[in-house]
Amino acid sequence: MLQKLLIRNYAIIDELTITFDEHLNVITGETGAGKSIILGAISLILGERADTSVLINVAEKCIVEAHFDTAGNAAFTQLLQEQELDIEPITIIRREISTSGKSRAFVNDTPVTLTILNELTSTLVDLHRQFDNRSLDDSGFMYAALDAVAETQTLATQYQNAFEDYKLLQKQYQQLLQDQAAWQKEADYNQFLFDELEAADFKEQEIESLETQLKQLSNAELIKNTLSEGYMVLAEGEQPLTAEIKRIVQQLQHIIPVYPDAHDIATRLNSAYEELKDLANELSHLQEAVDLDAGQLQEMQERLDLGNRLLKKHALSDTEALRAVHQQLAGILSAQQQADTTLEQLKAAISQSEAGLEKQAQSLFKQRIAKAPVFAKDINELLQLIGMPNAAFKIELQPATQFNAFGKDSIQYLLDANKSGKFATVQKAASGGELSRIMLSIKTLTAKALQLPTLIFDEVDTGISGEAAKQVGILLRSLGAYHQVLCITHQPQVAGKGHKHFYVYKAMEQGKINTRIKALDMDERIQLIAQMIGGEQPSEAALNNAKELVTVS
Structure with a gap:
């Protein structure tokens, strides 16, 4: 969970500190006030590149620092261990951009590369921008979502563990084949060397x-x-x-x-x-x-x-080194003699592993293909509610000839956006806003079953209003009950559903414009949402409407 974000000397932000709620955080503000700038600062934490153009004051460096509660994040902890980084219950990630444009990244005060930073933060933050919903093109995510609603996660995990064992057996088999081929080329010479040392039979020292x-x-x-x-x-x-x-x-x-x-x-x-x-x-x-x-x-x-x-x-x-070579050659020759037997044993083990995988894969496929239409139907119902009445979503599962990390099938999420009768992959068929709403629908349906990082939606409600916007807000609210969500929105129906509401605005200070952000209390929320409905001077009706839209935590 993202607890706190500190931004200093970035674009038109001189200094900001934002403390987030653990549920749904909505961020509103006038166009150009700096909402996207805050998102850009978060992107630096996620490992994106930057240059000196982000410096508001070219004489000082830019600093963006994020505090994450990572105490229960097993995937993140494992990555820290792999990179030999300090493990703390609160992980501090910091990016610094110097006046020369040089960028540095730190995790708990230890320098890391942007590649490592990107890998680490992928387990902490899932950022959904328009045209940037890469999860919808990721087989791992597609299978995980379907397995969540099909309640096949345990079977999928068992299959994946068995698949790793299967790959290891195959690797051992191929390695032994290669070793055997190399041995055959040197077999006669190794035998000659061994016979020579065996005949000499030197004793110790x-x-x-x-x-x-x-x-x-x-x-x-x-x-x-x-x-x-x-x-x-x-x-x-x-x-x-x-x-x-x-x-x-x-x-x-x-x-x-x-x-x-x-x-x-x-x-x-x-x-x-x-x-x-x-x-x-x-x-x-x-x-x-x-x-x-x-x-x-x-x-x-x-x-x-x-x-x-x-x-x-x-x-x-010395003699002992010569005796060691003698023993080594004896081991090589013994392994050569045992290679055929070992290869047969490995082949039998691979065959047995394949039989087990086949059984597990078929069980997975059967349960997935039974649940896929139900999952697609639920998604389509949500899409109807959130402004995609002409969309038809479906999940296509096809048997495969080879085992893969997820089973013995292939998966695609397909969409017909305009009742054309022609389906294409979601990434090709949907617009940027539609991609975000499809992702919102999927994650809402799987929220209870999937462990998700902090979810950030950038204007997921673009192009919709009225009842559709209201339903988007309801979905975000329900998603926020299980996961931390940050949503940048222009819709009062969405803003009213937040557990915490931030307002981004520009302020003239000491002769220059700076971006500021404020966490609103209830009265301020109602006033602001009323202004989003009825303008700068909202009517009594707009105020009453705003009161109805605001969901009390």
């Missing part, structure tokens, strides 16, 4: 381990000699170090009884003896472990060469 081992084996003789020399010094030389330390320990043991201070040194030397004896044993074991087998050295070198060649071939740096 094997290539890195081979490099370390080969460095050791390449220096095996030096290592063996060094270990042997150390062992000889400790245990097997002419005067082994361990034997000498053992001899000293034994000598110290002899003097301890007469020289107790030698006890600690003897103990420590004995510990050193045991440690050196262990070290000698370890040197011996290490020496024995060093293998000078030339055959083993060659085998390891060949294995390392294979590993390095495969790393280079696949542009990799």
Whole structure:
């Protein structure tokens, strides 16, 4: 719901603030007073382009700001989430046009493009201008209206969900077909690469381990000699170090009884003896472990060469990356082998989905085609009342060969505007004012069932008067019971039906003309509507007529 509109420095509006009612708001005023200018400002909020020609004061920027109560608008909230915009119960949308003509748009103070703004506001405002009732050329709206009166909305939603699942299955099937075609081109090469890695069968960190081992084996003789020399010094030389330390320990043991201070040194030397004896044993074991087998050295070198060649071939740096490629190729080959089976499974799922869709689509078509003539009859009755006595409206449903987002049929709203016996699409057959009245009739009949944004009608009563204008007012009033409606009108019969009445006028202020808007109280409404009936100085009869026209909320 549009709560408040602020306009600053736009056309002949220096500054205005308008607070709207949640039901039917009527806007009246003399021609040229600025009603269409206010509509133009709202259009900026909806994402239309603008330039510096709208600036009343070229030294200041133009600002149009709208406050919407969006707490219960699920579609709008979802769009905000998709665009990663802040979600607030009151959404503030602002357009700024700088003195250079540069335009910027903001949603809750976050900059957005006009494309995004247009998408967002399409869920907030539905603007009906003459020759601009695009909903009547939108299959989605036409189906939604018919489903609302046919009470098939739940079935339509179920069908649409099933249709999305069906499209997903088809997409998966086509993708797998494409993958399979690509696999076939590379199948032999992938198999060769896999076989090569499978034969190599490198273990975890094997290539890195081979490099370390080969460095050791390449220096095996030096290592063996060094270990042997150390062992000889400790245990097997002419005067082994361990034997000498053992001899000293034994000598110290002899003097301890007469020289107790030698006890600690003897103990420590004995510990050193045991440690050196262990070290000698370890040197011996290490020496024995060093293998000078030339055959083993060659085998390891060949294995390392294979590993390095495969790393280079696949542009990799270590064993684990090579093993990952091995596993990836295994997965590709497995998927290739399973592709035919998966394709058959998807084909079966698509067939099953089609059967379900067919059943749902036929049920929808049956109920829609039964209700379409009744819906058209109701619309025709309303059109008779609102100044289109020669119009004939009908809904044409035709079976289709393919499923679509709404069923397995096609829909058209058709009109014969002048009893010619020739029907054409509503957009082609109706004038601008007639389009607005047809849309008003449709939305009145579906008001209870459809969730609609704020509806704005720009002179929906153009070309009618009297009883027809009265009926338009009644329809707008009934529509306003369920939705917020803004209507610009010149007809007293329509103005009298508003829950809130705004009067737009021009005022001379500080030597220049500005547009002003005023929310009228009851007495002001009666006076103004009487003037719309009888002129500037309305008669008592005009005043009494005005009192009868004004509907008390």
